[in-house]
Amino acid sequence: MAKDTDHSAPPIPKMDRDTYREALYALQIELVKLQRHYIRNGDKILVILEGRDAAGKDGVIKRITEHLSPRETRVVALGKPSDRQQTEWYFQRYVPHLPAGQEFVLFNRSWYNRAGVERVMGFCTDEEYERFMETVLDFEHMLVRSGITLMKYYLDIEFETQIKRLEARRTDPLKQWKISPIDAVAAEHWDAYSVARNEMLTRTHTPITPWTVVRADVKRQARINLIRDLLSRLDYDDKDHAVVDGDPHVVFPFDPHRITHGMIAP
Template sequence: MSKHSGHHKPHKIANDVYEAELFRMQAELVKVQEWTRTTGARIVVVFEGRDAAGKGGTIKRISEYLSPRVARIAALPVPTEREKGEWYYQRYIAHLPAKGEMVLFDRSWYNRAGVEKVMGYCTPVEYTRFLRQTPIFEQMLIDDGILLRKYWFSVSDNEQLKRFRSRLSDPVRRWKLSPTDLESIHRWEDYSRAKDEMMVHTDTPASPWFVVESDVKKHARLNMIAHLLSTIPYTDVPMAEVKLPKRLESTTNYRRPPRELTTYVPDHVAELMGDAEGN
């Protein structure tokens, strides 16, 4: 079986049902945030998968209503020359959460098991060392109290190609395509073998992989977030009651400076409305 043939597209969830359930889950994620902040928990969520598998869209929905001071996204660029001379995990360690924080890794140390392995960016010795050290590294994180969750977004070859084509003609998403992404089309089986080998070595009882079928993006988002919520032992944290104070009557002779002394942005909206009325 040379291609991804195990995927099938179910009937898609209705948009209103999707939006309602997503919002309900996002409200639960806010509860997770408050629980994390209050208890000092540390959460790491790893998002991995092929290019265009839907990782970024899911991360966006998770973080949409969360405080960036509590929930951070780590999307590391290509390592610098200095970082190439460090212990492989070192630059990822710098982004791990402190007490009361959650970090969402948009790709992670598993780059070595995927693109670096397939594209020859690491040596066979470095790759073998990674497979041996990663379960130990992750066990260290878990032993120190970090809640580690790892998700693999699984997309079929046909759906990935469809998404690549869509990006080519989309001016706001074209930047997501790189030469490495396009190369992955020709190396589908190589990436499949690399993923299988990665799973054999790093899908452990202490740090398992959870596979998210992602041919239907909305289903993938709901399924992944629902699972994440089910694995975190969060509880409701009582929120302090907030009352808006009454505005006091001014007791001073404050006068706002003349409007012409301040530089305002041009009223672009008024121009648009004028154009629309003219048409």
């Protein structure tokens, strides 16, 4: 099991609570500006958040949506497909949750379950996996052509971070709802998840629907820099450019060389 870290990646400094709260407050003001803009213009925004168990997806979603209008903001976190859904076209159960005009939708995991959990845990066949990989970009490009702004983020963590956070779930009574049967074997399949992640990112990263990687071992830095990146890539009125510049050591466009150069966890 891969546990050693490639130290070619620069360490991420911790962020003290006061600095974090000040930065988050400024960014949440920008998110409200963004929402007012896309409601006024009828925009459709879809953000996909992927990553290993305990990568911090729930935390960043909470900070993004905290002060947004719930009528135009939706978080989608689908559970295990039903027997009927398992017979459907794979993307079918995701389609009803896509954004309409004036909506901002965040997927806490998405159709990329097939390239990650399902692939590693044997919940899909090799044929189903290949069919997904061969068609997912056509599906996403169709969404973009329909007017949806699609953004894909992968939250990346080290092995030791996952172990620590999974243990916290087991011991913290306020985090019991996060525990799943998959958690129990997540660390055991670390290397298989790494292989699946690398193939997913490499095969589904395109100029039209690119992947952005977030180094998420330091939660506060990950949250702040993901929100900064999201805001920097969207147009809206009265943007404060001084607060939306992200740290390129924390958030960056995917490139296969990032894997071998230590910017993505082994």
